[in-house]
Amino acid sequence: VNEACQTFNLSAAELSTLRERAQANKARAYCPYSKFRVGAVLLTQDGTFIDGANVENASYPVGTCAERVAFGRAIVDGHGRKGGFKAVAVATDLTAPGSPCGMCRQFMREFCDLSMPIFMFDKNDNFSVLRLEELLPLSFGPDKLGVPDSAQRQAEQA
Amino acid sequence: VNEACQTFNLSAAELSTLRERAQANKARAYCPYSKFRVGAVLLTQDGTFIDGANVENASYPVGTCAERVAFGRAIVDGHGRKGGFKAVAVATDLTAPGSPCGMCRQFMREFCDLSMPIFMFDKNDNFSVLRLEELLPLSFGPDKLGVPDSAQRQAEQA
Amino acid sequence: VNEACQTFNLSAAELSTLRERAQANKARAYCPYSKFRVGAVLLTQDGTFIDGANVENASYPVGTCAERVAFGRAIVDGHGRKGGFKAVAVATDLTAPGSPCGMCRQFMREFCDLSMPIFMFDKNDNFSVLRLEELLPLSFGPDKLGVPDSAQRQAEQA
Amino acid sequence: VNEACQTFNLSAAELSTLRERAQANKARAYCPYSKFRVGAVLLTQDGTFIDGANVENASYPVGTCAERVAFGRAIVDGHGRKGGFKAVAVATDLTAPGSPCGMCRQFMREFCDLSMPIFMFDKNDNFSVLRLEELLPLSFGPDKLGVPDSAQRQAEQA
Ligand SMILES: [Zn+2]
Ligand SMILES: [Zn+2]
Ligand SMILES: [Zn+2]
Ligand SMILES: [Zn+2]
Numbered sequence: 001v002n003e004a005c006q007t008f009n010l011s012a013a014e015l016s017t018l019r020e021r022a023q024a025n026k027a028r029a030y031c032p033y034s035k036f037r038v039g040a041v042l043l044t045q046d047g048t049f050i051d052g053a054n055v056e057n058a059s060y061p062v063g064t065c066a067e068r069v070a071f072g073r074a075i076v077d078g079h080g081r082k083g084g085f086k087a088v089a090v091a092t093d094l095t096a097p098g099s100p101c102g103m104c105r106q107f108m109r110e111f112c113d114l115s116m117p118i119f120m121f122d123k124n125d126n127f128s129v130l131r132l133e134e135l136l137p138l139s140f141g142p143d144k145l146g147v148p149d150s151a152q153r154q155a156e157q158a
Numbered sequence: 159v160n161e162a163c164q165t166f167n168l169s170a171a172e173l174s175t176l177r178e179r180a181q182a183n184k185a186r187a188y189c190p191y192s193k194f195r196v197g198a199v200l201l202t203q204d205g206t207f208i209d210g211a212n213v214e215n216a217s218y219p220v221g222t223c224a225e226r227v228a229f230g231r232a233i234v235d236g237h238g239r240k241g242g243f244k245a246v247a248v249a250t251d252l253t254a255p256g257s258p259c260g261m262c263r264q265f266m267r268e269f270c271d272l273s274m275p276i277f278m279f280d281k282n283d284n285f286s287v288l289r290l291e292e293l294l295p296l297s298f299g300p301d302k303l304g305v306p307d308s309a310q311r312q313a314e315q316a
Numbered sequence: 317v318n319e320a321c322q323t324f325n326l327s328a329a330e331l332s333t334l335r336e337r338a339q340a341n342k343a344r345a346y347c348p349y350s351k352f353r354v355g356a357v358l359l360t361q362d363g364t365f366i367d368g369a370n371v372e373n374a375s376y377p378v379g380t381c382a383e384r385v386a387f388g389r390a391i392v393d394g395h396g397r398k399g400g401f402k403a404v405a406v407a408t409d410l411t412a413p414g415s416p417c418g419m420c421r422q423f424m425r426e427f428c429d430l431s432m433p434i435f436m437f438d439k440n441d442n443f444s445v446l447r448l449e450e451l452l453p454l455s456f457g458p459d460k461l462g463v464p465d466s467a468q469r470q471a472e473q474a
Numbered sequence: 475v476n477e478a479c480q481t482f483n484l485s486a487a488e489l490s491t492l493r494e495r496a497q498a499n500k501a502r503a504y505c506p507y508s509k510f511r512v513g514a515v516l517l518t519q520d521g522t523f524i525d526g527a528n529v530e531n532a533s534y535p536v537g538t539c540a541e542r543v544a545f546g547r548a549i550v551d552g553h554g555r556k557g558g559f560k561a562v563a564v565a566t567d568l569t570a571p572g573s574p575c576g577m578c579r580q581f582m583r584e585f586c587d588l589s590m591p592i593f594m595f596d597k598n599d600n601f602s603v604l605r606l607e608e609l610l611p612l613s614f615g616p617d618k619l620g621v622p623d624s625a626q627r628q629a630e631q632a
Contacts, residue, residue, distance in 0.1 A: 028234045030268075032305045034349065034376060036619060055233045058300045059417030060350060060376040062264045068222065069230035075213045076186045076227050099612045101375030102583065106220045106576030110188075130612065137609060138573045138602070142216045145510060147190045191508065192534060194461060217575030218508060218534040257454045259533030260425065264418030288454065295451060296415045296444070303352060344550045346584075348621045369550045374616045378580045380542065385550050388543035391529045392502045422536045426504075458532045463506045 004129055008117040010087060014043060015119070021049055022091035022121055025066070028053035033060065038098070039091045040066035042074055045083035050074045066090060067104040071111060080111045081157070084150055088112075089119040097121060097128040105136040111150050114139075162287055166275040168245060172201060173277070179207055180249035180279055183224070186211035191218065196256070197249045198224035200232055203241035208232045224248060225262040229269060238269045239315070242308055246270075247277040255279060255286040263294040269308050272297075320445055324433040326403060330359060331435070337365055338407035338437055341382065344369035349376065354414070355407045356382035358390055361399035366390045382406060383420040387427060396427045397473070400466055404428075405435040413437060413444040421452040427466050430455075478603055482591040484561060488517060489593070495523055496565035496595055499540065502527035507534065512572070513565045514540035516548055519557035524548045540564060541578040545585060554585045555631070558624055562586075563593040571595060571602040579610040585624050588613075 005015055018041055025039030033056045040052035052070025056063035064072075067090060074080065088108065092098040097120035100108070108116075114133035121127045133139070142149045148156065163173055176199055183197030191214045198210035210228025214221035222230075225248060232238070246266065250256040255278035258266070266274075272291035279285045291297070300307045306314065321331055334357055341355030349372045356368035368386025372379035380388075383406060390396065404424065408414040413436035416424070424432075430449035437443045449455070458465045464472065479489055492515055499513030507530045514526035526544025530537035538546075541564060548554065562582065566572040571594035574582070582590070588607035595601045607613070616623045622630065 025234070028236070030233050030238065032300070033303065034619065051234060052230075053234045055230050056376060057265060057268050058303050058305065059264050059298055059381065059419060060372060061379050061381060062261055062417060062419050063377050064222070064226065064230055065375065065377060069234050072210075072213050072222055072227040073231045075188050076183070076209060076211045078186070080188065094618060098618055099614050101378060101614045102576035102578070102580030102610055103220055103375060103378050104576070105610075106217050107215060109576065110215050128612070135611060136576055136579075137611070138604065140217055140573050140575045142190070144568060144572055145191065145216050145508065147216065192461065214534060217539065217577060218530060219537050219539060220575060220577050221535050223533065223535060252460060256460055257456050259456045259536060260418035260420070260422030260452055261533060261536050262418070263452075267418065286454070293453060294418055294421075295453070296446060298415050298417045302410060302414055303350065341550070344552070346549050346554065348616070349619065367550060368546075371546050371549045373581060373584050374619050374621065375580050375614060378577055380538070380546055384538065385546035388526075388529050388538055389547045391504050392499070392525060392527045392543050394502065396504065419536055422533050423531060426531050456533060458506070461507065461532050463532065 008087060008129070017049060018043060018087060018089035018119055019121055019125060021051060022089040023125070025051050025053045026091055026093065029066070030055045032056065037093055038066040040070045041089050042070050042085055043087045044074065044079045045086050048079065050079070065101060065104050067100050068107050071107055075111060084154055085112050085116055087117050087119065089121065091121040093123045095122055095124070097126065099135065105132070108132055109136055109139045109141050113150055166245060166287070175207060176201060176245060176247035176277055177279055177283060179209060180247040181283070183209050183211045184249055184251065187224070188213045190214065195251055196224040198228045199247050200228050201244045202232065202237045203244050206237065208237070223259060223262050225258050226265050229265055233269060242312055243270050243274055245275050245277065247279065249279040251281045253280055253282070255284065257293065263290070266290055267294055267297045267299050271308055324403060324445070333365060334359060334403060334405035334435055335437055335441060337367060338405040341367050341369045342407055342409065345382070346371045348372065353409055354382040356386045357405050358386050359402045360390065360395045361402050364395065366395070381417060381420050383416050384423050387423055391427060400470055401428050401432055403433050403435065405437065407437040409439045411438055411440070413442065415451065421448070424448055425452055425455045425457050429466055482561060482603070491523060492517060492561060492563035492593055493595055493599060495525060496563040499525050499527045500565055500567065503540070504529045506530065511567055512540040514544045515563050516544050516559055517561045518548065518553045519560050522553065524553070539575060539578050541574050542581050545581055549585060558628055559586050559590055561591050561593065563595065565595040567597045569596055569598070571600065573609065579606070582606055583610055583613045583615050587624055
């Protein structure tokens with residue numbers, strides 16, 4: 001834990017809150033189809049925590065994952081423009097850390113620095129942590145369509 | 159407007175706020191690909207307004223519509239359990255009202271009474287309004303998979 | 317059945333094949349998560365039948381419905397340009413006809429005439445049939461973004 | 475090219491066909507919104523090539539990528555059961571290879587061995603190639619939900 005904090009420039013309190021909120025947010029899931037609860041939480045550069053949980057649908061492809069609920073609200077609330085994101089955490093009821101699906105990794109790619117850490121907690125608070133660029137190498141980003149990516153947007157505003 | 163308020167059991171102030179927030183939320187959109195801004199807002203049965211806007215992605219299918227951002231946060235914040243939704247509004251920059259896409263209609267179907275009104279504002283505040291069951295007739299809902307739908311869930315909690 | 321054929325300009329053989337292939341295509345589904353098999357089949361204007369079935373994913377939102385598998389292959393094989401679609405059929409294991417989800421209705425909207433019939437078969441071959449414009453009224457189509465819709469594209473090529 | 479063939483156990487003719495069909499399939503794309511054409515092709519273990527191209531929608535999230543069109547038809551045609559997939563190729567009009575989006579990587583994860591190569595061609599036939607496990611490390615797969623993954627399914631049938 002200490003090592004993770006140093007590596008990713010987080011305080012012990014921040015990592016602790018990421019863990020607690022990701023775990024707690026599992027209770028907010030609407031998942032009557034999979035019974036697979038996922039909690040998510042984002043930490044913005046200005047210190048705000050933003051919650052998410054999975055929201056399923058009778059037509060499975062229409063539902064959404066926990067990470068995208070959290071990022072959707074964060075972007076709409078302006079956190080993409082205000083400096084971006086410091087870390088993301090997800091929690092499941094598995095006994096080994098579960099990772100974000102590829103669709104969520106792609107969603108994050110649009111808004112996050114490639115070096116942003118993603119913490120993955122299992123039900124017993126054990127965790128893995130990888131950077132976005134490690135979970136989605138050689139990614140397809142906005143630059144491919146001539147749109148500035150997160151790092152460029154932040155630089156333009158600085 | 160008065161007629162719409164009576165038909166759908168909304169106060170003039172509520173409809174006015176729906177219109178203003180849907181229009182204002184267009185400014186929150188992240189839509190560098192389509193340049194097509196959509197603002198959305200929900201009104202819960204307990205009087206809370208919840209905002210959304212479209213959030214696009216370099217991989218177009220990975221982005222999300224305004225309505226689903228708003229409903230995702232609403233469900234995660236417990237408004238599905240607390241009595242549900244009274245009305246939804248969307249606003250675009252078109253000169254005639256634009257309607258929610260089929261995917262968003264399906265997302266709403268999971269959580270809303272079929273009689274819930276959906277207000278669609280154009281850029282000049284002209285609007286159309288239809289009930290969910292009018293926008294998504296003969297819908298595929300949770301009952302098809304043995305899961306209670308919105309009306310049943312509310313009844314069980316009453 | 318005879319009435320449906322007349323109304324929608326199909327031969328008895330065509331409707332029969334739509335029913336048989338929609339039912340048979342249920343066996344092609346990959347649905348280990350929902351166990352909810354859906355078969356689909358399209359009939360193009362030039363008399364070709366194109367098959368689909370649902371293909372699910374461990375990340376539920378990443379899966380796809382039967383109708384979109386069929387339409388994806390049809391479009392890629394050029395049937396959108398070659399005159400379009402005459403009818404669609406779907407079949408489930410329900411004891412009353414199940415309808416296409418909103419996302420699939422929206423996918424069809426891009427390529428089909430609003431008057432195209434959609435046949436929905438239950439497990440006992442009972443069916444409902446509605447036109448696309450009845451399943452997705454006041455739809456959000458290509459014209460809203462300045463792109464020709466199906467009818468326009470066919471007219472331009474005629 | 476020779477080295478890639480040896481590494482991934484492909485004949486020169488197979489790799490050549492993958493390149494040609496991926497490039498050719500760009501012409502099958504329906505992409506009036508992005509104007510970003512993508513061609514895809516799969517090679518199954520029994521030597522069949524299966525084509526795809528991107529199919530967009532006025533509601534951007536409702537469209538589908540080239541890779542998922544190809545895999546959807548392949549699964550529905552039984553190739554998931556018949557031994558699986560030997561290689562995938564995608565081609566774009568970019569001047570450096572464009573990679574599959576995260577959603578498509580996730581879709582492939584359900585059906586492909588983690589060691590399957592993904593060839594990415596730019597407009598001038600330059601290519602990168604990476605294995606699925608390199609493009610989607612620490613993936614979220616069927617085993618997390620108690621469903622056999624591709625390798626297990628093949629082993630059970632052997
Ligand atoms: Zn996800
Ligand atoms: Zn939508
Ligand atoms: Zn569907
Ligand atoms: Zn993709």
